[in-house]
Amino acid sequence: MKQPLGVILAGGQATRMGGGDKGLLHLKGQTLLARVIDRLAPQVAGLALNANGDPARFAGFGLPVLADSIEGFAGPLAGVLAGLDWAAARGADTIxxxxxxxxxFPGDLVPQLLLAADGMRHPLALAATPDPDRGRVRHPTFGLWPVALREDLRAALQGGLRKVVIWTDKHNAGEALFPVSGFDPFFNVNTPEDLARAETLI
Known part of the structure; x- marks a missing residue:
């Protein structure tokens, strides 16, 4: 399988942060987005950013900015679809x-997702971490997605589907389980308190 392309999902509305782009918040002198780019870029064959609104605010990162094609903030799956359409135009098989x-997030995200999807008809997998109460927790914004299913995803979104795992379960997605050492590597910054915690984790 060819190396996947990477798509960073930045289309959320950041309501718990008071709006704006969470990725542009600074963490120890670097934006969150720059830190994500630094982790993902070495693992993929090319990189784009999914975000809505004026793309000029991301001009400094030098990445293509992909807007959702489904209107009304349809959630992360709309960003996945935008990424799949971009990848299809570039002749890629997966994102x-x-x-x-x-x-x-883990520096071996991509190889572990590829391993989790190995042998599947459509390479589809989500990242997960162990959880003492629930067994494991899936992280639906971290996944491997096949270009071959983009029309199926488009139809599902146009039909009103918004929950990632409903769609991925339908296609028997694999799971890449990542260890938790001290804190969950998929810890994300949702609130000012989270940002303060992230500073202590750097």
Whole structure:
């Protein structure tokens, strides 16, 4: 399988942060988005950013900015679809997504997702971490997605589907389980308190 392209999901509305772009918040002198780019870029064949509104605010990062094609803030799956359409135009087979507000995700995200999807008809997998209460928790903004299913996803979104795992379960997605050492590597910055905690984790 060819190396996936990477898509950073930055389309959320950041209501708990008071609005704006969480990825542009600074963490120890670097934006969250820059930290995510630094982690994902070495693992993928090319990189784009999914975000809505004026793309000029991300001009300094030098990445293509992909807007949702489904209107009305349809959630992360709309960003996945935008990424799949971009990847299809570039002749790619798959994308891997990462959230713009999650600065500590694993450096082996892509190889582990590829391993979790090995042998599947459509390479589809989500990241997960163990949880003492629930067994494991899936992280639906961190996944491997096949271009071959983009029309199926488009139809599902146009039909009103918003919950990622409903769609991925329908297609028997694999799971890449990542260890938790001290804190969950998929810890994301949702609130000012989270940002303060992230500073202590750097």
């Amino acid at each position: 891997v997504t990462a959230a713009a507000d999650t600065p500590f």
